[in-house]
Amino acid sequence: MRAWEPFKVVPIRLRGTNKMVNQDNIEKEYGRKQVSRGNSLDTVRGCPLGATNEGYGCPWGCYAKEAVLRYHKIFDMPVSMELREDLLRKDLRELEEDWIRIGVMGEPSLDWPLTLKVAEICHDEGKRVVIVTRLFTGMSDSILTKLSEIGTTLNITMCALDPPSLKSVGINVLRRYRDLGGRAVMRLVTFTFKDERLMEEQRAMLDWGGLVLEQPARLQRTNPTFRLVVNSLYVPAKGYVSPASESRWLTAGPLFNPRIPSCFSKCPDCPHKCLSKGFL
16 A cells, blocks of 8 residues: 655746636546646645534635545645746746746645745746735734735635635734735635634625625535535536536635635636735
8 A cells, every 4th residue: 555655845937727727627537637837836735624513624625635636645744845046937937927826736834934935936927926825824013024025826715615714814913014015815615614703704704995807616525624614505517627627626606705805716717816806
């Protein structure tokens, strides 16, 4: 039996996912559907929250953890990657897209010095930078200021099921970043809850005082969170492997459209690019 092992430390390179590129992989055999190139990167691979929620990770279920299971990686043990500036700059110069997403297969807040350095390199190569984080470790005003100065869009992902302390920290950082002139975005993962109190909490989060990007949750039936939602409203999500495929993940779709922009399509088809432009 293949042993489980932590992520290996490898150079930070640009990569992609089936959601991030228009590439039809439906004819490829299982295990070969991954995308090797794209406009995303990870300064850290893995996340400690992968062990929560009965192993599903965040309340909606961790897509990244699900994706690396077949490689027998211990997702719950995060590992910082190696910065090879020459290789990263080479990738950036060859990339046609004008923006970079940091944070796909891991949690960038676990190594802010490395994440900041990588963001600065991306900016130096003429790329717009988006950082997507659950924000498990705090951010100093120094880091926030430097990210703001290079025009970084900071997406902090949260949902109504998060502990009050985690929501409070995230909203506080968003407001600090906004006040420093940074582009601060609450990436709100939404659910159609059975409990009206949770629905009200979810609606209240929209009014934090800045930009909100709705990300409708995609759930598996076996996820404990599925017991909290109106099951009949959840239908198979459109698959990312191929336009013709359906996913075993279920979704109720956007709840606040058109008031709030949503992340509900493949990245090349989305005009918002993690709200790194528009909706000011």
